[in-house]
Amino acid sequence: MPELPEVETIRRQLCTAGVQGRVIEKVHIEWPRTVEPLLPTAFCKQVTGRKIERLSRHGKWMIFELDGENNLLVHLRMTGGFYLSEGAFKKGPHDRAILQLSDGLNLHFRDPRKFGRFRLGAFPLGLGPDAMEIGARQFFQTLEKTNRGLKALLLDQSFIAGVGNIYADEALFEARLHPERRAGSLHDDEKLALYTAVTNVIRSAVENGGTSLGDGQGNYVDLNGNSGGHREKVKVYGRAGQPCVECGAPLKKTTLAQRTTVFCAHCQK
Numbered sequence: 001m002p003e004l005p006e007v008e009t010i011r012r013q014l015c016t017a018g019v020q021g022r023v024i025e026k027v028h029i030e031w032p033r034t035v036e037p038l039l040p041t042a043f044c045k046q047v048t049g050r051k052i053e054r055l056s057r058h059g060k061w062m063i064f065e066l067d068g069e070n071n072l073l074v075h076l077r078m079t080g081g082f083y084l085s086e087g088a089f090k091k092g093p094h095d096r097a098i099l100q101l102s103d104g105l106n107l108h109f110r111d112p113r114k115f116g117r118f119r120l121g122a123f124p125l126g127l128g129p130d131a132m133e134i135g136a137r138q139f140f141q142t143l144e145k146t147n148r149g150l151k152a153l154l155l156d157q158s159f160i161a162g163v164g165n166i167y168a169d170e171a172l173f174e175a176r177l178h179p180e181r182r183a184g185s186l187h188d189d190e191k192l193a194l195y196t197a198v199t200n201v202i203r204s205a206v207e208n209g210g211t212s213l214g215d216g217q218g219n220y221v222d223l224n225g226n227s228g229g230h231r232e233k234v235k236v237y238g239r240a241g242q243p244c245v246e247c248g249a250p251l252k253k254t255t256l257a258q259r260t261t262v263f264c265a266h267c268q269k
Contacts, residue, residue: 058130081220146183175197176267
């Protein structure tokens, strides 16, 4: 599933490609559930003719800031992504929506598993502070309000927006904290270690263009069809049974918050 680094990578590429400032001239919805609860006709009517003034992001949500009321909010979910074409376009086999923009640019939303969603609204609701923008004081204050297990807490988008399974495992390993450790048991130095790990892991992944770990058609690729370059930096996620890069002990696997979790029982006491 694309997390903050993957969404931010695509956002930056769309900005570089000149999507900002263009008008949505026509919309094609190939999978109606992409725009639920609206019907495709209603959705198209509300966005056609609108100008994309700015392309921003909060957590895993990409925000097409449109002129007038309501923005176009896009969540890639498990396999969603974008690519561009120019002039007369040919619909791809997994295209779920296509936005024809001014000056002949076409924005294709590709989503093999069909879980991605388009929404109309001012801002995504129910999200905590963005993982790239949260400050240490705010992180500490939020952390001190709960006693939940750390892995479940990091996955909760109302706590901090943008961290998913990959980067939660990576951050906990960097902080040397067990994923089942309770937030209320952390000392100040451990809170700082967790904050530093979360922000460093996220920023490093952004710098490397996100993470691609598989080879299937649903694996993450950027706007240009390239895999994320952070693959070689991953230390625990997806490496259960392999030796820890720090101590050599076999990495353990468990299930927390209904997600597979990989950690080092020796380094993460």
